[in-house]
Amino acid sequence: MAGWEDIRAEVLARIRSRAWPLGALIPGEEALAQEFGVARATVNRALSELARVGVLERKRKAGTRVAALPVRKASFDIPVIRAEVEARGEIYGLRLLYLAIERPPVPVVARLGQDVGDMVHVQTLHLATGRGFVVEDRWLNRAVVPDPMPDFGAVSANEWLVAHVSYATGDISFAAEGAGGWEAEAMGVTDGAAVFVTERCTWAPEHPITWVRLVHAPGYRLSTLL
Template sequence: MQRPLSHHTVRKLLLKRIHSGEWAPGAIIPVEADLAVEYGCSRTTVNRALRQLAEAGIVERRRKRGTRVNPTPVARTTLEIPIIRQEVTDRGGDYSHHILLQEMAPAPAFVYAKLGLPDQDLLHLETLHLSDNRPYMVEDRWVNVDAAPHIKTAPFDKISPNEWLVQEVPYSDGEISFSACAADERVAELLEVKVGTPLFLVERTTWMDGSPITTLKMYYTEGFRMSSRL
């Protein structure tokens, strides 16, 4: 019995069809189910191959819009989800965290829109991360517990939600944005800054094969810097 193709092989076959001009720049690539039938492998294998091509900037993947050959292939920066504890210790700080809120509750409309979920109770977590017992970052997170069922019993007195999710819940893709914002009254109080203080804001949403996992906002104190390498 012939062994099914690996994702490495499928990626090479897809890349060959792109380079040959069969799929020109801007062309829509067949859906995962059709490619899985064509190559005699699982959809998971095809998904992984396409994800690697997307990470390389060769194709573009859009939720509910399919995959197309990138008209202008570019090198992309890959950002791994950082573990905040390591982020603090790498800067020479002594890390700790406090869970300020942990409850199942209805979410704001923008959260359901980001996750693509109908109105339902989600796990709302608010965490204060500290460096040398000083505020470092406030994390406001909503979690789809159907995608992370064991999170309800996670030992958040010993490990932060950030670190637990990185270790326990795999993700296949995500969206991340960076911006500046002014500290509102709640965030200003937690970070011990004045209301209106400029802060660095990171917003991130992750999925596993189309199933939403979590969306969050991270408010960093003044002077925070983030860097990445191509």
């Protein structure tokens, strides 16, 4: 019996073999269902999957075509830092460097897209077996933090958030920068050393939650399967 994964494999084979060239329109779901002897829903499952990963482009009425420039999509996990350290078999440590309620600088407000006044500003150092692993610089909307503030020296803001302010939209970006200032000092690297930097911004449906900048120790690598 042909399952949706078999259909997917067959479609991929036809694309690879150029039976269905790049950019070409392929037969409709009904036709393929007949040809393969399966229900239309099964074909739909296979084609939807291929569209999700960028191999096909589907539009109602227009039909399904092979992506002209197959844009590969890759996905990766955004782990809680503690889990990431422990997954390497190292011992996690956390050191609170700075904590205050103050006005965020203009760039942070801009990234959040909305001014919510004073915010909770937390700077922490995440350790892997005693060595600096990540320097975290975070601004939190006071509206999401309870009044007796959690002890961010014991549980990282990162971890507290995923457990208490679940689900939100946001964006994330990665860049290479030369280390500098307090971040370089906290991490214990020389000024100008190349470091991997993650910046993330998250919103609840109606208000910003947090902006965070993570400076990873030199040698850090973000990797995933295609």
